[in-house]
Amino acid sequence: MTETTTLTVEALAERVAAIFRRTGLNDVQAGALARVIVAGERDACKSHGVYRIEGALRTVKAGKVKPDAIPELSADDGSAIVKVDARGGFANPAFELGVPALAERARRLGLAALVINDCTHFSALWPEVEALTEQGLAALVMCPSYATVAPTGGNKPLLGTNPFAFGWPRKGTSPYVFDFATSVAARGEIELHRRAGKKLPEGWAIDADGNPTTDPEAALAGAMLPFGGHKGSAIGTMIELLAGIMIGDLTSPEVLDYLGTTTLAPFHGELILAFSPEAFAKGRPGDPFARAETLFQTIVGQGARLPSQRRFAARAKSEREGIVLTATETEQLDRLLEKGLDAVS
Amino acid sequence: MTETTTLTVEALAERVAAIFRRTGLNDVQAGALARVIVAGERDACKSHGVYRIEGALRTVKAGKVKPDAIPELSADDGSAIVKVDARGGFANPAFELGVPALAERARRLGLAALVINDCTHFSALWPEVEALTEQGLAALVMCPSYATVAPTGGNKPLLGTNPFAFGWPRKGTSPYVFDFATSVAARGEIELHRRAGKKLPEGWAIDADGNPTTDPEAALAGAMLPFGGHKGSAIGTMIELLAGIMIGDLTSPEVLDYLGTTTLAPFHGELILAFSPEAFAKGRPGDPFARAETLFQTIVGQGARLPSQRRFAARAKSEREGIVLTATETEQLDRLLEKGLDAVS
Numbered sequence: 001m002t003e004t005t006t007l008t009v010e011a012l013a014e015r016v017a018a019i020f021r022r023t024g025l026n027d028v029q030a031g032a033l034a035r036v037i038v039a040g041e042r043d044a045c046k047s048h049g050v051y052r053i054e055g056a057l058r059t060v061k062a063g064k065v066k067p068d069a070i071p072e073l074s075a076d077d078g079s080a081i082v083k084v085d086a087r088g089g090f091a092n093p094a095f096e097l098g099v100p101a102l103a104e105r106a107r108r109l110g111l112a113a114l115v116i117n118d119c120t121h122f123s124a125l126w127p128e129v130e131a132l133t134e135q136g137l138a139a140l141v142m143c144p145s146y147a148t149v150a151p152t153g154g155n156k157p158l159l160g161t162n163p164f165a166f167g168w169p170r171k172g173t174s175p176y177v178f179d180f181a182t183s184v185a186a187r188g189e190i191e192l193h194r195r196a197g198k199k200l201p202e203g204w205a206i207d208a209d210g211n212p213t214t215d216p217e218a219a220l221a222g223a224m225l226p227f228g229g230h231k232g233s234a235i236g237t238m239i240e241l242l243a244g245i246m247i248g249d250l251t252s253p254e255v256l257d258y259l260g261t262t263t264l265a266p267f268h269g270e271l272i273l274a275f276s277p278e279a280f281a282k283g284r285p286g287d288p289f290a291r292a293e294t295l296f297q298t299i300v301g302q303g304a305r306l307p308s309q310r311r312f313a314a315r316a317k318s319e320r321e322g323i324v325l326t327a328t329e330t331e332q333l334d335r336l337l338e339k340g341l342d343a344v345s
Numbered sequence: 346m347t348e349t350t351t352l353t354v355e356a357l358a359e360r361v362a363a364i365f366r367r368t369g370l371n372d373v374q375a376g377a378l379a380r381v382i383v384a385g386e387r388d389a390c391k392s393h394g395v396y397r398i399e400g401a402l403r404t405v406k407a408g409k410v411k412p413d414a415i416p417e418l419s420a421d422d423g424s425a426i427v428k429v430d431a432r433g434g435f436a437n438p439a440f441e442l443g444v445p446a447l448a449e450r451a452r453r454l455g456l457a458a459l460v461i462n463d464c465t466h467f468s469a470l471w472p473e474v475e476a477l478t479e480q481g482l483a484a485l486v487m488c489p490s491y492a493t494v495a496p497t498g499g500n501k502p503l504l505g506t507n508p509f510a511f512g513w514p515r516k517g518t519s520p521y522v523f524d525f526a527t528s529v530a531a532r533g534e535i536e537l538h539r540r541a542g543k544k545l546p547e548g549w550a551i552d553a554d555g556n557p558t559t560d561p562e563a564a565l566a567g568a569m570l571p572f573g574g575h576k577g578s579a580i581g582t583m584i585e586l587l588a589g590i591m592i593g594d595l596t597s598p599e600v601l602d603y604l605g606t607t608t609l610a611p612f613h614g615e616l617i618l619a620f621s622p623e624a625f626a627k628g629r630p631g632d633p634f635a636r637a638e639t640l641f642q643t644i645v646g647q648g649a650r651l652p653s654q655r656r657f658a659a660r661a662k663s664e665r666e667g668i669v670l671t672a673t674e675t676e677q678l679d680r681l682l683e684k685g686l687d688a689v690s
Contacts (some may be wrong), residue, residue: 048439080425080454082622109425111458111618115625138591140583145348154649167582178579178587210648228573234523234652238485238511241521245636246483246622248629253643273456277591279426280460284593291590298598299582303555304499307579 005330006322011309013038015333017055017281018175023057023340024067024343032092036123041323044314047188048124050329053336056090056122057344059265064258065120072232080105080112086119091143091270094119095128102274103135110279114272115247121126122265126308127181129167132274141165141179143270146256150223152233154212157223159236160252160266161186162243171289174315176296179194183224184209187262190219243271350675351667356494358383360678361398362602368402368685369412377437381468386668389659393469393532395674398681401435401467402689404609410435410465416442423557425450425457431464436488440465440473446617448480454626459617460592467610470510471524471653478512478520479620486510489589491601495529495568497578500555502568504581505597505611506531507588513621516634521641523652527581528569532607535564588616611683 007015013034020030033056035224040048059065069089074082075086082101086094099113105112125141145160165179193200194216205219206212215221244251249269250258258267261313281288296306325333336343352360365375378401385393404410411431414434419427427446431439450457470486477484490505510524529549538545540562548563551557558564563577571577591598594614595603603612622633641651670678681688 078454079624080456109423109454111425111456113456113625117629124377138587140358145491150643150647151649154644154647158643158647166579168583168586176582178576180576180579180581182576186364194518224512227576230652231525231527232576233522233649234511234525236642237521238513238523240640242483242620243512243631245631245640246625248626248631248633251636275587275591279424280591281593284462286590286593288590288593291596292586295582295585295590295596298503299496299499301498302495302501302503304496305576307575 003327005325007325007328008322009042009088009318012041012323012325015076015337016207018211019333019336019340021061022337025060026068026070028070028093028096028110029067029089030036032096033090036127037091037221038323039127040124041325042315042318043146043311043316045124045311047186050325052122053333054263054344055263057341059120059122059338060261060303061341061344062264064264065269069093073097073101076101076105080109082114084114084116084309086116087119088118089330091119091121092123095131095270095272098272101232102272103132104184106137106274106276107279110276112274114118116270116272118246118267119269120265121270122269123159124179125163125165126167126177126273126311129165129177129179132272133169133177136169136277138169138275138277139167139275140275142239143272144240144242144250144252144255144268146259146262147253147260148187148256149226149236149252150206150210151237152226152230155206155223159183159226159233159240160255161224162236162239164235164239164250168291168292170293170296174308174312176292176306180227180298182226182232182239184227184232185224187224190216190224194220196222199322203292244268247271265310348364348672350670352670352674353667354383354387354663357386357668357670360682361395364678364681364685365401367682370405371413371415373415373438373441374412374434375459377441377457378435381437381472382633383668384472385469386670387660387663388656389663390469390656392531395670395678397467398678399689400608400610402681402686404465404467406686406689407609409604409612414438414578418442418446421446421450422473425454427457427459427466429435429459431461433463434465436461436464436466440476440615440617443617444476444480445615448477450481451482451619451621452624455621457619459619461615462592462594463612465610465612466615469524470508470513471522473617474510474512474522474524475520477523477617478514481622483510483514483620483622484510485589485618485620486615489585489595489597489600489611489613491604491607491611492649493532493569494571494581494597495551495555496572496582500551500568501599502601504528504571504578504583504585505600506569507581507584507597509580509584513637514517514634515638515641519653519657521651522526525572527571527577527584529572529577530569532569535569539565550649574621587652589613590614
């Protein structure tokens with residue numbers, strides 16, 4: 001019988017924050033990181049849960065992120081762009097700082113953007129999307145990553161796995177949220193196939209010569225492929241342009257040059273668009289929130305699923321019954337708290 | 346030997362506009378429609394060229410579009426949203442009316458949206474994207490269609506082929522532009538397979554029972570599938586939400602209910618986002634336009650293609666040598682000019 005530990009969301013957040021403070025993160029960095037990591041664990045989204053702590057600490061240890069950065073919000077210039085300079089820290093506290101200004105600007109102007117510059121990003125985008133749907137706003141979020149994906153027709157890593165996330169607020173229930181990589185698969189899935197000695201499905205990757213491969217080793221030496229062929233490749237390129245180049249931050253190949261590895265969290269920027277459905281729908285017939293529910297019911301009514309439902313079910317269970325950690329996970333947390341940066345290579 | 350006619354872009358535009366005026370369109374409707382149709386023909390994008398005239402006229406004849414509508418631009422309310430009421434006419438003159446205000450607003454605020462309401466849409470989105478890249482702006486354009494695509498996991502038509510288009514301005518050369526359906530294939534491609542008696546590729550469609558099919562008849566009675574599996578399905582749904590529901594206009598199932606057929610051009614709204622790269626990049630290192638060129642060179646340098654290049658090559662040829670019409674196409678134009686709405690069923 002495996003021993004497990006059950007913790008409340010709050011207790012786990014405090015435990016994770018303590019690890020980050022222990023390793024030199026200031027309160028704003030430690031708190032924001034703990035919140036997104038615990039959100040991942042709470043939602044049974046293990047790849048963004050406590051598993052991520054080590055990667056964040058490796059990035060601190062490598063000197064590629066400033067653990068004591070205080071993000072800075074630019075003065076309101078009356079435009080639709082809210083800018084937060086993460087000042088070399090993690091993206092999460094910069095995002096939290098920017099949200100109230102972004103929400104206010106989106107309500108005032110109907111549409112606004114939050115630009116985060118000079119940040120290290122390692123979390124999923126859905127916590128950010130949900131922070132905006134909680135405010136009754138629709139949100140579109142994107143950022144580059146590091147060059148691991150070949151553009152369609154190409155043969156070398158250039159694009160990142162460039163996540164693309166969207167949310168629509170729903171009253172009295174969890175929002176409509178999707179958050180996906182613009183590659184066919186995440187890099188971690190290829191690594192999992194390698195460790196398990198399994199072949200990859202067709203269409204995931206190419207080898208170093210640009211030929212299709214199902215061998216995970218060859219894929220890791222080659223490049224991943226974009227989802228949906230040339231269409232996904234185009235969306236990945238759009239994300240490099242809007243959320244890298246346009247906001248004056250690094251593109252995926254520049255991130256890889258800067259870090260020299262894909263084992264550290266990427267340093268770049270992020271683009272968040274917020275829409276006020278009330279402002280857009282003003283003067284038009286129908287309530288946009290009620291109409292969206294009709295659309296969702298029709299989707300579910302024909303047996304299709306709304307995205308993120310597995311996550312929301314796990315969340316409800318965690319909030320009701322607590323978050324269950326395995327003995328190994330508890331030991332890892334104890335070890336990280338005891339040894340700090342010495343616990344990571 | 347087939348007889349052909351060569352016309353300048355301007356001469357063909359005048360000829361097409363004359364057909365539309367002959368069938369009751371006012372000058373703003375006829376001129377805007379002629380411009381997008383001739384742009385399609387000029388770019389060898391035959392599915393959006395003179396072939397489209399009949400569909401537009403069928404929609405006029407069915408009384409589903411107002412041929413004499415004068416689009417109306419809302420007063421500047423200081424927000425980031427520019428609204429144009431197409432007043433039941435075609436989307437194209439409404440778009441043309443909104444562009445100067447959208448460009449001014451995007452320059453002033455960094456980011457702005459153009460909402461077109463109550464319009465009939467039948468053209469590609471790239472002419473609109475290019476109208477904005479010509480102004481030095483990046484643009485993201487989307488709209489619903491009619492319900493012909495099942496959401497992933499579903500078994501009935503619900504989403505439209507919902508086009509998604511993006512552009513980035515380039516100095517001294519054609520812009521970076523993509524414009525694609527969020528379904529695997531266009532409905533017209535399935536129809537072409539049916540006529541040719543060919544099986545469809547796997548993954549394009551499902552039959553009326555929701556089972557995968559390669560039979561074009563079964564596919565037309567069933568539903569098309571989104572590109573890229575659940576990811577494309579999510580993007581298609583996002584387009585229903587943002588460019589249908591949020592802007593207070595019809596969703597793809599509502600369009601189909603309203604028209605009762607997919608043979609007429611759809612009546613709905615459209616969402617256009619414009620970004621000022623200068624405003625976003627302000628205060629950051631590097632020139633965004635020069636950095637984008639580096640990205641494009643790297644894509645091309647590894648043998649991948651930028652989207653729309655075939656179209657731009659055809660455009661250069663048409664501008665140099667004129668647009669070549671087949672004898673059948675010329676006869677069709679003559680017949681449409683002579684008979685007007687009597688020429689269409």
